[in-house]
Amino acid sequence: MPLYEQYLEINLASDLKIELKLSLTSKLNSTQLQKIQAQVQFLYDRICEISATEFLRIIPNLLFCRFKWLDSIDITVKPLLLEYNHNIICQRSIIEYETQPFGTVDILFENEKFGIYLLNIKAGESIPAHMHLQMEEHELVLDEGLMFNGENIEPGSSFDWPKGVVHGYNNLSASPATILCIDRPKFIPEDEIIVNHTNPLGSVTPANINYYQGISAT
16 A cells, blocks of 8 residues: 655754654544544653663554554654654554553563553553552553543643552443553552542642643544
8 A cells, every 4th residue: 555654843942842744544633633632741750760772662663553554754853962862763663552451452662661552551450540659650641531520631731659649440331441640650550559539629739730632633
């Protein structure tokens, strides 16, 4: 099938810009491109201490998981002062994943400091209310259909979950829904402590930020 090329500039900071050239078998619409920018910005905001080399490994893994018709990504980082200052081309490759009762988890990146995951919640399934005593979590809701403690969650909503704060998600829709999750340190299975309650959204501290604010669905 013929490949289309699409370009996306992501201005992460006043002195940092990433340019993506996407080769696809089907074009992305403007809303999808804006959401890519929001997701990369979320990652940068939460893990800005990561090296440029590692950060550029995470972005392709995220996009290849989200867009099955994406064939390759050409990434350019500016300015030239960065440690990683030349073009790289990333081809689609197999990304490790795990099967969980709620669906699947794509493992985008792990080191000893943190792990980055896509939590793919099947229609009608839930990540039950739980907390962590060793990990803190940062999460960005990518899709519609999720609820938290009986409240609808807008796509683009981000949450910072400190240690000991209870949280969980229900997917009551007819379609899968995905959460972009950063665990610090990387996921510790025995630190997933199931509990019997959750907190109202209004109690989440710091306040929820919607990274999709102003993005119109098409």
